[in-house]
Amino acid sequence: xxxxxxxxxxxxxxxxxxxxxxxxxxxxxxxxxxxxxxxxxxxxxxxxxxxxxxxxxxxxxxxxxxxxxxxxxxxxxxxxxxxxxxxxxxxxxxxxxxxxxxxxxxxxxxxxxxxxxxxxxxxxxxxxxxxxxxxxxxxxxxxxxxxxxxxxxx
Numbered sequence: 001x002x003x004x005x006x007x008x009x010x011x012x013x014x015x016x017x018x019x020x021x022x023x024x025x026x027x028x029x030x031x032x033x034x035x036x037x038x039x040x041x042x043x044x045x046x047x048x049x050x051x052x053x054x055x056x057x058x059x060x061x062x063x064x065x066x067x068x069x070x071x072x073x074x075x076x077x078x079x080x081x082x083x084x085x086x087x088x089x090x091x092x093x094x095x096x097x098x099x100x101x102x103x104x105x106x107x108x109x110x111x112x113x114x115x116x117x118x119x120x121x122x123x124x125x126x127x128x129x130x131x132x133x134x135x136x137x138x139x140x141x142x143x144x145x146x147x148x149x150x151x152x153x154x
Contacts, residue, residue: 007036009036012034023050024057025037026043044057097125110152115127123141123143
């Protein structure tokens with residue numbers, strides 16, 4: 001049974017099911033035919049790091065719901081499903097990419113020339129024309145640097 005306060009009461013004696021529940025739930029009590037735990041932000045993040053998705057967690061909970069909970073619609077409280085999905089989105093909102101910053105262009109024309117070259121190569125990660133700054137990927141740095149040196153001397 002899944003409660004709105006994220007407490008999970010699982011009526012099972014199966015070691016496999018208990019281990020699966022332990023992947024995304026902080027287990028607090030184990031009895032011969034029942035385990036009690038809490039789904040926490042940390043336990044969900046741990047599961048996500050292991051490659052388990054929020055959808056898989058919710059699907060597992062729905063497929064192993066207590067028969068008494070089938071009378072409820074939805075069978076898993078929306079606060080729980082929404083929060084598990086939010087915790088997954090929270091983890092996926094930032095991505096880090098190594099790159100090189102170019103920001104010492106003397107003219108706007110120089111900046112646009114190098115920015116266009118980097119964009120054509122597909123190595124431009126970010127640019128800001130107002131500050132004449134751009135970031136190119138680590139893999140494209142040498143090529144863009146050579147292009148800039150060639151065209152800077154002309």
